[in-house]
Every structure is written in structure tokens, then in C-alpha cells.
Amino acid sequence: MLAHPDLIRRLAEARENTDELFQLVHPDAFYERPIPERHRILFYLGHLEAFDWNLIARYALDRPAFHTEFDRLFAFGIDPPPGQLPSDQPSDWPRPSEVEDYNRRVRGELDRLVDQVPEQYLHVAIEHHLMHAETFAYILHHLDYRHKAKVEEPAPRTAAMPSPRMVDIPAGTARLGRTPAEGFGWDNEFTAHEVEVPGFAIGRYKVTNGEYLEFVREGAAPPFFWVERGGEWYYRGMFSEIPLPLDWPVYTTFREAEAYARWRGKSIPTEPQFHRASCAAPVSRNVDFRRWDPAPVTADEGAWQGPQQLTGNGWEWTSTLFAPFPGFTPFPFYRNYSEPFFDGQHHVLKGASPRTAACFLRPSFRNWFRVGYPYIYATFRLADS
């Protein structure tokens, strides 16, 4: 009898999910580095299993190492400050087949130990895999099309062009964070607390490519996901370039979002404002790996008359700096999950993207990135305080 059958099944599913992603990469492309600020693809092939091994076998169960070099090489990702790009060479890394051997051995050994693993570590391993299912998807997004297999993307629901308007949110209490009794969460989600939020207005829809195009025509730089060819704008999708879909949300950095909001005489919502606006709102259909690219901002229109797609169809930047909640304590087994990023350089994102797993749709989950990081599935909407 397995101790945690549900968690063991979820870990197996999370592994399958990330395995499928690596199968999209052509065999000759594992040393590519699609994003200059991140590791080469090969790192991620070893990272997921090295993380589980270091956490579960080494830290939790004190098992002897069988490959200390890989345990260290694949232990941590990177997030360098602007101007400090990594300079490693392909020859600094092992062959993919060596990493696959390591992964097989790790999985085999962990599967024998899994009954002894405290539940919290299994949650961490599962959610870590699924976080990388998203972060590796956006890295793969920027890999040259000739280096990856093409997946047929289901067509998004067609929808009416949005007519932008603001929705009033009355003054009230926002509940942020969670308590241990509510189940697993990462260190930065603790603990639950309430914040009083004065009344404000928020965009019914995310800002669209079409609206942002007006800003670009006024002289703003185009977002990283756009490319201009022969005077026409295109969206660089996961598997192909398509004429810029004017009713899809625009992917931007926080700096671009903030500049756009200022240009419109508005602001970017704070984290508590996002909670106030989203507490009763339904989740978008475009989450949990259903699509690779966005859908129209009106695609979830239905009975709900409030703000659309707060959770789904693209993370949303907030104007809140990533900082600890009152009572924050780092996980002793993963001290660097949140704490190094409380540095005044990272902003909180809320909601979810098309590539965000269902487990992260809980309201307390917080994402964060550098304010000028342009590669992610990050959208925004306007607020008026």
C-alpha cells in the first residue's frame, strides 16, 4: 500500500508532462540557449531530476550520492542582473545521453523510496516539475522554429472585438496568502492576512495587441513577441508567426506595461487590487496546457459580468514589488526559492498563463519576474484608483 497514492500519481504525470516538452526539441539543439539570461536547454533536461534527487534522496532521506558532479551541475537555475550574461560553452556540459542515464537512475531510486517521503516534499517536487513545464515552454517558445517539432494548436474560440471599459470595484477587504490548514503552498504564500483596499476601477479586459499597437504607432518600442515584416506586424507564436491578433492580450515587460498605463492616464493594479477584483471571478478556459498561445480577451465572455480572464490567458503584472508577507519563513530545505528575489528588482504577477498547471490556480499563488524581462507569458490590465 502506497503512502500517498494521489501524490505519487501526480508526480508521474508531472514527469510525463516535462518529458513531452523535451521531445519537441530536435536532438541537435540541446546546447542552444534561446534566452541569453538563462541556461542552455541541456541544463533543464538534468535539472528536474537533480532537484528531486537533492531534495528527497539527499536532504529528506540522507541517501548516499551516486553522481555528485551532476547533483551540483544541475542543482540551480540562474537569474542574472542585467548586463551579466552567462558565458559557459557547450563543451562545459555533458552529452544528453549521459543526462538521460542519470535521470533514469534518479527516477528508479526515488520510486523505491517514495513511500518514506514526507508529503510536503512530494508537493514541492510535483509543483517544481510543473513550474518548469511553464518556464521551459517559454524558453522553448524562443527557440528557432527549425530546432523544434511543431504541435497542432487548437484554434481559439472566436469572439467579438472587445470594447475597452472599466469595472468599478467597491472598497473592501482583500485576503492574501494562505494558512497551513488550507494545504500546500510555497513559502511566500504564508501567511494569510487581510488588506483594506479603497474603491478603484479595473479594466474589464486585458490590454490587447490592438490597443498596444496604438502606443507603438506613437513611438513606443514593440514588445519582444512582435516582429515587423514589410510594414506589417506579426506575433511570434510558439510554432509559427501569425499576423498580429489584435484581440489577443499583449505580452509585455512590467516597464512596458507601466509606460502604456501612464500614456493612457491609468495605473497597473496592485497585488491587493488584483485580489479584490478576482475573488469571485471565474477562471479562464485558456489555462492548464490547453493552448500554447493566447486566445482573444473576450473568449471567456458569458454570464460573468465582471473583469474577464483575471486567472488565465496570460499572467498579469502587478505594480507590487515581490516582498515577504508578514510571518514569512523560508522552507529550510529550499531557502533560495523566494528570499533572493525580495530585492526590489522583481514584481509580483498574478493569475495564470495558457501553460500554467491547474495546481497554481489557487488564489494565494504568487509569481515574480524582473521588471524588464521580456520572454514570459505576461499580460496586464489597467487600473484607476
Ligand SMILES: [Fe+2]
Ligand atoms: Fe528549478
